[in-house]
Amino acid sequence: MRRFLSVWLPRWPTDRLKKRLSNQPLGPLALIQTTANTARLFAVNTMAARMCLAPDMTLADAMALVPALGTAPADPQGDLAALERLADWCGRYSPWVATDGADGLILDITGVPHLFGGEDAMLDKVRQGFRQMQVIARCAMADSPAAAWAWAHHDGGGVLPSRPDCLEPLKQLPVAALRIDTRLADSLNTLGLKTVGAIANLPRAPLVKRFGPQLLDRLDCLLIRREEPISPRQQPAPWRSRAHLAEPISTREAIEQMLDQLLETLCPLLEQEHLGARQLALHAYRVDGDVQTIRIGTSAPSRNPKHLARLFRNPLDGIMPGFGFETFVLEAAAADPFSAEQANLEGTHQSGSGFAQLVDRLQARLGDRAVFRYEPVQRRTPEASVVRLTPTARSREEMPDLEPRPQRLMAQPESIEMDSTGEAFTWRRIRRRIALLDGPERIRGEWAPDGMDVVSRDYFRIEDEVGRRYWVYRSQEGWFMQGMFS
Known part of the structure; x- marks a missing residue:
């Protein structure tokens, strides 16, 4: 059974602003957006919400209720970009992460919770991570994205049991948990259909005829009768190794040691499938929510941990640990078949793998475009008789006579x-x-x-x-x- 984790950030725009203004005391705060020549509240923080302020209220009415209200311009595009960066940060928990609307994330955690000690322990770990970033988050786990979203938004979050034990709790939720249009939800409430169970007990044909197919589609997703796919921001690599640290690290020596351990774990995975890495990516997750990524490439398939560690040596100079890294993920984004080589018995000639490793070190130091070779082609015009190739590319044509x-x-x-x-x-x-x-x-x-x-x-x-x-x-x-x- 697949499992999903929904993360709802009810105060995301104001939490993002509070993080930028961490050194300044904040009282009631609202973000303002002008629509139809009228300034309205776009988002409010927790203190302003307790004073009966809410989004879509006019600024004049809000100032009349709370004269000391602090305001700032809304930035929906900036909020969405920051939410995408936050989704990348959640890659520490699962390789399948997607944004869910303007204030949520959805993670496919199938087969992941045992790495954290179980679902309850994993949920506590996720909540702790958001608390450290001073971001309000409500998290829920369920068998489908729709069920996890509904449980996070309308029941306070937590771990929802697997089917069939989850059906009764889901049927007790209000119809808004179906994530349907507001006008449709109001119509259902007017007819006395106020819970999911009230709709689930009705014949399907009359519901489709009166309310359209969207209602039943959302009902099937919520009650886990239909698959609901998610589109992750980054396609996860099939070969990965990860490390969660009890204490953050920030020194170059500690980072290199962690990289060596990740390579010692990743290379045997490639060896089992007779593959060699062509592109590697190291994702380092900082305690403040920032994610730094280093990518390297090889001219030929390789699964030599020492050689791959040397290729990371120069890029590691540009990494910024800040307050330290607490999670590392190393993945092989691309891999090719790795054919075994027989060493030269005389030891007088350099092996092909040795030459490829030399090319990799030169490219890592000088850049990919600075290391190349020319190959002749069958062209009469001299300036067009050669093409530029990578040093390890095989010859395609013979030199013309x-x-x-x-x-x-x-x-x-x-x-x-x-x-x-x-x-x-x-x-x-x-x-x-x-x-x-x-x-x-x-x-x-x-x-x-x-x-x-x-x-x-x-x-x-x-x-x-x-x-x-x-x-x-x-x-x-x-x-x-x-x-x-x-």
Whole structure:
């Protein structure tokens, strides 16, 4: 049976503002939003709610009731962005986390509670985490997202038993627990249908005819008759290792030790499936609710813990522990089949895995785009005859059988001025006298998309009077420098 955890944040907008203003004493507070040229309350804190203030009340009426009311502009988009970051923080509890409206989260905790000592212990852990962040939260566990949401919003939260023991408590909830439109809920209350059980006992066909299919759809979700999928913010990786710490850590040495332990746990999981990691992500959860993520990649599949730890070494310099990290999650976001290699018996040649590890270290230090190699392709035009690939990519084509080519090719040919006598040429403002000249070698261009052949080029190998050798060509546009021989 699947289990879900619903987290309702009834004062999320004001709790978020209170966290930013933690050093200032706050009394009754309301966030203001202007609609139809009228300033209205968007959200209120607990103290303002106790003074009979509520969202959608006009600011003038609110100030008449509470003259000392503090106000601030509402920021719905900022609240939603912060809620998404909070969902990432809840990844410490479950890999399947999604936002639920503008003030809630939903977690798929199937198979997770035993890691925390059971459902009650896990619920206490979640509540404690929100209390440390000074965020009011009501949490509930149930067999479906709809049941968990209803239990959190209308019964104070807690652990709801599995089906069938949960059906009777759910039927005692008000019809608003179905999460239906407010007008529909008012209509049901007017007809005397005030609880979920009152609706569940009625024939279904008349309900559909009078109220439409939405009512029964929500009823089936609440009573766990129909699956209700959730869309997690981040697709969880199938290979993960996690660590929950009794005390937060903040030193570099402690973080590296924790990373080594996570790698020692993750790599055997990959080995069991004959896989090697290609992309790894380390998620570090701070005690203040911040989540910091470090990602690395490998040029070839790898499950060597020491090598992977070296790749994390430089990125760890940018991590900000703050008051400390209390949870770490290491996941392999991508993995490829890992084929076993036989070591060279003579020990005179470097193995393929050793070369791949060297490339990984260079890329970690210099960047992915700074380490590459060129591969020849079957193209006649010299500047298009090579492509840029990663160092460990396999060759796709063989080098064409052509005349000797220079070791250095220009990315784009550079214009030169050839003397009318052919005894010298000027390149980069320097005049160079020609001692030897060999050519021409005619190279026709590639076929253009319209089917017409581009202009041909006549190539010459030139050596100047000091021994430098050049590869130049002549076309209808003039003379150009293509490359230099060593």
